[in-house]
Amino acid sequence: MLFQNPTFLGAVASTLLLSTSFVQGVCLHNHGRNLQAGPGSVPISNFSYIGVTGPLGWAGLNTANVKCSTANVQSPINIEHDVVPLSKTHPQLSIPNVKSAEFENLGSTVEVMINGTTIFEGKTYSLKQYHFHTPAEHLIDAQFYPMEVHFVNIASDGSILVLAAIFELSLTGTNTNLLDPLSAPLLTITEPGSSTTTGPLSFSDITNFFNTVPLFKYTGSLTTPPCTDGVIFLVADTFLPISPKAFLEFKSVLKFNARYVQNAPGEENLIEVAAGQLPK
Amino acid sequence: MLFQNPTFLGAVASTLLLSTSFVQGVCLHNHGRNLQAGPGSVPISNFSYIGVTGPLGWAGLNTANVKCSTANVQSPINIEHDVVPLSKTHPQLSIPNVKSAEFENLGSTVEVMINGTTIFEGKTYSLKQYHFHTPAEHLIDAQFYPMEVHFVNIASDGSILVLAAIFELSLTGTNTNLLDPLSAPLLTITEPGSSTTTGPLSFSDITNFFNTVPLFKYTGSLTTPPCTDGVIFLVADTFLPISPKAFLEFKSVLKFNARYVQNAPGEENLIEVAAGQLPK
Numbered sequence: 241m242l243f244q245n246p247t248f249l250g251a252v253a254s255t256l257l258l259s260t261s262f263v264q265g266v267c268l269h270n271h272g273r274n275l276q277a278g279p280g281s282v283p284i285s286n287f288s289y290i291g292v293t294g295p296l297g298w299a300g301l302n303t304a305n306v307k308c309s310t311a312n313v314q315s316p317i318n319i320e321h322d323v324v325p326l327s328k329t330h331p332q333l334s335i336p337n338v339k340s341a342e343f344e345n346l347g348s349t350v351e352v353m354i355n356g357t358t359i360f361e362g363k364t365y366s367l368k369q370y371h372f373h374t375p376a377e378h379l380i381d382a383q384f385y386p387m388e389v390h391f392v393n394i395a396s397d398g399s400i401l402v403l404a405a406i407f408e409l410s411l412t413g414t415n416t417n418l419l420d421p422l423s424a425p426l427l428t429i430t431e432p433g434s435s436t437t438t439g440p441l442s443f444s445d446i447t448n449f450f451n452t453v454p455l456f457k458y459t460g461s462l463t464t465p466p467c468t469d470g471v472i473f474l475v476a477d478t479f480l481p482i483s484p485k486a487f488l489e490f491k492s493v494l495k496f497n498a499r500y501v502q503n504a505p506g507e508e509n510l511i512e513v514a515a516g517q518l519p520k
Numbered sequence: 521m522l523f524q525n526p527t528f529l530g531a532v533a534s535t536l537l538l539s540t541s542f543v544q545g546v547c548l549h550n551h552g553r554n555l556q557a558g559p560g561s562v563p564i565s566n567f568s569y570i571g572v573t574g575p576l577g578w579a580g581l582n583t584a585n586v587k588c589s590t591a592n593v594q595s596p597i598n599i600e601h602d603v604v605p606l607s608k609t610h611p612q613l614s615i616p617n618v619k620s621a622e623f624e625n626l627g628s629t630v631e632v633m634i635n636g637t638t639i640f641e642g643k644t645y646s647l648k649q650y651h652f653h654t655p656a657e658h659l660i661d662a663q664f665y666p667m668e669v670h671f672v673n674i675a676s677d678g679s680i681l682v683l684a685a686i687f688e689l690s691l692t693g694t695n696t697n698l699l700d701p702l703s704a705p706l707l708t709i710t711e712p713g714s715s716t717t718t719g720p721l722s723f724s725d726i727t728n729f730f731n732t733v734p735l736f737k738y739t740g741s742l743t744t745p746p747c748t749d750g751v752i753f754l755v756a757d758t759f760l761p762i763s764p765k766a767f768l769e770f771k772s773v774l775k776f777n778a779r780y781v782q783n784a785p786g787e788e789n790l791i792e793v794a795a796g797q798l799p800k
Contacts, residue, residue: 289662289781290598290659290662290781291598291781291783291784291787291790292783292787292790292793294781294790295780296780296790296791296793296794297790297793297794297797299794299797299798300793300794300796300797306799309794309797309798310798310799318570318571374664375655375664379570379775379776381775382569382570382775382776383771383772383775383776384654384655384771384775384776408768409689409764409767409768410764411764411765411768484689484690484691484764485691487689488688488689488691491663491664492663495659495661495662495663495664496659496662496663496664500575500576500780501569501570501571501574503571503572504571507571507572510571510572510574510576510577511576511791511794511795511798512798513572513576513577513580514576514577514579514580514589514791514794514795515791515794515795515798516580517577517579517580517589518579518589518590518791518792518795519586519590
């Protein structure tokens, strides 16, 4: 468990540590994120997507975020079909169905707390949550898409595997059933720091999706502070449908939470590129 | 007429100067943009929205683009209702209906070449084209929207006035009639550098729109190189509807052409902020 700001966290720990969802959240998805006290039991991320607390200012929020502005392997990227290879093997993702799950608004995203396991290339990862970005963070062949979901998996050695799927708007109103049971509870957690409980969630379709569709594979980073690099990304090369209604609902709550597209993996961090072009 | 790269332009001028649309385009919307020869008669912008030729690298493309990384007044911005004031007066926009118009794909946008006039705060501006960005460049109350149109007006003294309208996805399939006559020709100019001719275009609805709806007013910049500052923006505080079908059509051609949201007007350029946070 990484805390970037132990002093501040200490101040809110007395209430937060009573919350199981907090413990789950920080241990996995909040891997090193700065946190602030929310109005309820849910910690709010201290970074944003606008201005000096936005992606160009993330490194200034905490020295632990230095990779956001200096690492040469960062996510998201523009995934070109003729550049980024498909994974030769599939993950084995398993998520037990649940009768209900914690659903939290962290300010920077909304996420569903669940337990699962992913086996990929011989390594076993734990899955604790999935969350959403709108618009999608990755571009595909230079095009943007309305939304993206990230299933963040962490192995016992700390290595991170993100299973990502990108949504495209459906003209027929079709909506991926991953989203359907979230629509009603989503509208009760519009306030950052708020949380609610979902109804029953079934994961057979989404696990079957990741376990069978072609997946781009590349090594990138967390797309949020501290921008930890060395993260394996498996991004589905098949879109999930999102209905116009669901898109507007998610957008009204998430508002805008996509990091700008980073330089190609291995190329100089774009903040260093931009800094090098400033007048002397 | 500003040319950033006269040598290069000289090399392609023999073919390009035969094109009336080129002359219209460069004189107004291509105000200082670097240009490259396209496959047809349309010059292609040399900047992009990805990697080192993307927004973080624009200043490095040409010394004339220095304001992209250093000016303290840049567009687009996040428009907060309680921060950015509404204009106290309306523009008087007038665009004669036409039987057809040139419709061009510049690589960086698609735009319709027309002639119009805008009177605002006692000054008369000429309008020569309108073009599109997807997603919308301005955020409204931190939320993103699917598309934005810019009507770029220039006065005889060189001052620039942009009339901007933001589209929101329609759940009923309603589509602004500004877009309807562009759908078919749009799909014939998917290639950067290509152009076509539209059918009849009527502007009574869009001129009535800008002449009557509430408009945010702020001073910003061109959202493309050379990021000229001192540009007056009037951004409609009323969304135009875009159907899911039209959104997908425009997105398939424009792909992604929104500059990241800049710091609030008057605040330090975010590239300078980011550069100042790099390790010494």
